[in-house]
Amino acid sequence: MGQIKKEGSSWYFVAELGTDPITGKRRRKKERGFKTKRDAEKALALVEAAVYKGTYFAPSSMLLKDHINDWFKSKKNSISIQTANTYEAYLKNRIIPYIGHVQLAQLSPVLLQKFVNELKDEGLASSSVKKIYSIVKGALDYAVNMELLPSNPITKIQLPKDSKKEMAVWDxxxxxxxxxxxxxxxxxxxxxxxxxxxxxxxxxxxxxxxxxxxxxxxxxxxxxxxxxxxxxxxxxxxxxxxxxxxxxxxxxxxxxxxxxxxxxxxxxxxxxxxxxxxxxxxxxxxxxxxxxxxxxxxxxxxxxxxxxxxxxxxxxxxxxxxxxxxxxxxxxxxxxxxxxxxxxxxxxxxxxxxxxxxxxxxxxxxxxxxx
Structure with a gap:
């Protein structure tokens, strides 16, 4: 059973997550900052329900840049050299400098929407923004498969509308x-x-x-x-x-x-x-x-x-x-x-x-x- 406790003027809960299958140790989740005991009880109930159903994901503290580097080591074996070079350039120059410092657990549709909007505001072509989107999506899909994330937050954002340029051809x-x-x-x-x-x-x-x-x-x-x-x-x-x-x-x-x-x-x-x-x-x-x-x-x-x-x-x-x-x-x-x-x-x-x-x-x- 989980516990509800008061800490100063706020409340926190400690939830039991079961035994780690690898280490055999008990796993617990502690979350602070609830204004009322009732709020803490509601949050605890949601965690315990997810644990019971087997759908609970422990938020990962891993940084996005570390996860992306792990993902790319596997990904580049299944794509061409040229595509791998393109991915690497986007990761190095656009993705990691902007959002690489964020923990996987802290990624949200709002944060990722802001990231995409900033890329477009900087003057990047829609095709480049879409390529960056697909790279991040691929990395986060992998995080979901590895049970580091419950779902992929980037799938909820809106990509900028294509601005078609007039085609230049010779007569x-x-x-x-x-x-x-x-x-x-x-x-x-x-x-x-x-x-x-x-x-x-x-x-x-x-x-x-x-x-x-x-x-x-x-x-x-x-x-x-x-x-x-x-x-x-x-x-x-x-x-x-x-x-x-x-x-x-x-x-x-x-x-x-x-x-x-x-x-x-x-x-x-x-x-x-x-x-x-x-x-x-x-x-x-x-x-x-x-x-x-x-x-x-x-x-x-x-x-x-x-x-x-x-x-x-x-x-x-x-x-x-x-x-x-x-x-x-x-x-x-x-x-x-x-x-x-x-x-x-x-x-x-x-x-x-x-x-x-x-x-x-x-x-x-x-x-x-x-x-």
């Missing part, structure tokens, strides 16, 4: 201006592939000659290069990311020409050439650092005097051009490696109004021909 004359300025640059094939296939940066930099069938004019996305440019990753972003892409005649011709140039470099360097079988590489065959590709792209944009866009926006440019030409959205979804067509339509919904108008006009044209 055909702008693409042609860029091509004219960039065509002699060593890294031009990377930018050309982005425009004509919609591949992601890491996919282009990880592409090997063995992944391309120039005779059938087909390309197979099987690996990516990590963001730091140090690792080839066989893990795809999603299952749909491992895919085949049909090349245009001009793209296949450009790759044939590029392959001949690479062969000359191999011959001239001899044993000094590091053959990683990469299509896009340095003159010595080593992987291109993604940041160097980005810097080259920005330099060529200035030389071409076209609107500044991100390298990733070449992927959007590819998709937008195909949609505007009336290519089936399912085909575009497969080329981009989206998990489903809904993702494609959600991202490129800005193109759909003009397509609706074109579709309506085509109906008129068809019906007039039939009369």
């Amino acid at each position: 055909v004359p702008e693409i042609q201006s860029f091509q004219k300025a960039a065509c002699l640059d060593r890294l031009y094939p990377a930018f050309y592939l982005a425009i004509t296939t919609g591949m992601r940066r890491g996919e282009i930099l990880g592409l090997r000659w063995r992944d391309v069938d120039l005779e059938k004019e087909m390309l197979y996305v099987r690996q990516t290069l990590s963001k730091d440019g140090k690792h080839s990753l066989s893990e795809a972003k999603t299952k749909a990311s491992i895919r085949s892409i049909k090349l245009s005649n001009d793209t296949a011709a450009l790759l044939r020409k590029h392959k001949a140039g690479v062969a000359k470099e191999k011959l001239s360097l001899g044993p000094e050439y590091v053959d990683n079988d990469l299509i896009i590489s340095t003159s010595k065959g080593t992987p291109i650092n993604p940041e160097n590709l980005k810097r080259t792209f920005q330099r060529l944009i200035k030389e071409a005097n076209v609107p500044s866009i991100r390298l990733h926006d070449l992927r959007h440019t590819h998709a937008t051009m195909l949609l505007a030409c009336g290519v089936n959205a399912k085909v575009i979804s497969e080329r981009l490696g989206h998990t489903n067509i809904k993702t494609t339509l959600d991202i490129y919904s800005h193109v759909l109004p003009s397509m609706q108008e074109e579709a309506a006009n085509r109906i008129d044209t068809l019906l007039r021909k039939s009369n």
Whole structure:
């Protein structure tokens, strides 16, 4: 039986929690600070009822940062190197400095809502806030499974609403201006592939000659290069990311020409050439650092005097051009490696109004021909 006692002007209770199965010692819970004896009795009754039902959780005094470090040791064995690096950066720079000092037992929806709101107020993108949310949620789900928490408090908070930015893409004359300025640059094939296939940066930099069938004019996305440019990753972003892409005649011709140039470099360097079988590489065959590709792209944009866009926006440019030409959205979804067509339509919904108008006009044209 628990006990109710007075301490100065306030009351406290001591509850019996049973025997520790590991140490064999009696477990007790003591809670102070009740203004009346009745308040202490009510609180004690709730604890005793939970103990009887087997649903009682002893509040953990473990700090969130210590729990997260334990969780991450297990988690990183089940995710890719690139994802693990992303998690680690968020933990180090955002999560632990802000809430790492809080005890697990002290975490509440109010505290976590404030944390998320502060991230958004600092100007973090909604996608980054959602990523941080998912990391903390994963760590706290693990705490629930390990019986350190009765429930996950972060599931009760509200995430900030997405603020969709207007997508920046080039039109055909702008693409042609860029091509004219960039065509002699060593890294031009990377930018050309982005425009004509919609591949992601890491996919282009990880592409090997063995992944391309120039005779059938087909390309197979099987690996990516990590963001730091140090690792080839066989893990795809999603299952749909491992895919085949049909090349245009001009793209296949450009790759044939590029392959001949690479062969000359191999011959001239001899044993000094590091053959990683990469299509896009340095003159010595080593992987291109993604940041160097980005810097080259920005330099060529200035030389071409076209609107500044991100390298990733070449992927959007590819998709937008195909949609505007009336290519089936399912085909575009497969080329981009989206998990489903809904993702494609959600991202490129800005193109759909003009397509609706074109579709309506085509109906008129068809019906007039039939009369």
